[in-house]
Amino acid sequence: MADPIHAGGCLCGAVRYEVRGPALQTTLCHCEDCRRASGAPVVAWTFFRGGALEWTRGEPASIGHAERLRWFCAGCGTPLLFVDPSLPGFTEVNTCSLDDPGRFAPADECWLADRLGWMARSGGIPGYEHASPLPEE
Numbered sequence: 001m002a003d004p005i006h007a008g009g010c011l012c013g014a015v016r017y018e019v020r021g022p023a024l025q026t027t028l029c030h031c032e033d034c035r036r037a038s039g040a041p042v043v044a045w046t047f048f049r050g051g052a053l054e055w056t057r058g059e060p061a062s063i064g065h066a067e068r069l070r071w072f073c074a075g076c077g078t079p080l081l082f083v084d085p086s087l088p089g090f091t092e093v094n095t096c097s098l099d100d101p102g103r104f105a106p107a108d109e110c111w112l113a114d115r116l117g118w119m120a121r122s123g124g125i126p127g128y129e130h131a132s133p134l135p136e137e
C-alpha cells in the first residue's frame with residue numbers, strides 16, 4: 001500500500017508542502033530553542049523519514065542555529081520544518097503546520113529539563129528530561 005501523503009503549510013498560504021507518511025514519532029518539545037523559534041511554550045513535532053517532505057508552493061526561508069536548520073515562511077513566520085544534519089533519517093515537521101494536526105497526537109514529551117514552571121505537563125504520556133528515544137530508522 002502506498003504511504004499516505006499529508007499536506008500542510010503556513011498561516012498566509014505562501015508556502016505549502018506535502019509529506020509522505022508514515023509518521024514515525026510524535027513528541028511535544030519543551031526545549032528553549034523550540035520555544036524561542038516559535039514564540040510558544042511548547043512545540044509539537046511529527047517525525048517522518050528523511051527526504052519525505054516536498055515543497056509544493058512558495059520558497060520557505062531557513063535559519064541555522066545550533067548546527068540545525070529550521071524552515072519557516074518568510075512572509076508570515078510560521079515554523080514548518082526542522083532538520084538536524086546528525087539525524088539524516090528524519091524529517092521533523094511542525095505538527096501544527098499540518099492541515100490535520102489532530103491526527104498526530106504527541107506520544108511523549110521531551111526536554112522537560114527546560115520546561116517553564118507555569119507550563120503544565122501533558123497528561124498520560126511519558127516524559128523525558130532531554131531528547132525522546134528515537135524510533136528505528
Ligand SMILES: [Zn+2]
Nearest residue numbers: 010012073076
Ligand atoms: Zn506564510
Ligand SMILES: [Zn+2]
Nearest residue numbers: 029030031034
Ligand atoms: Zn525542541
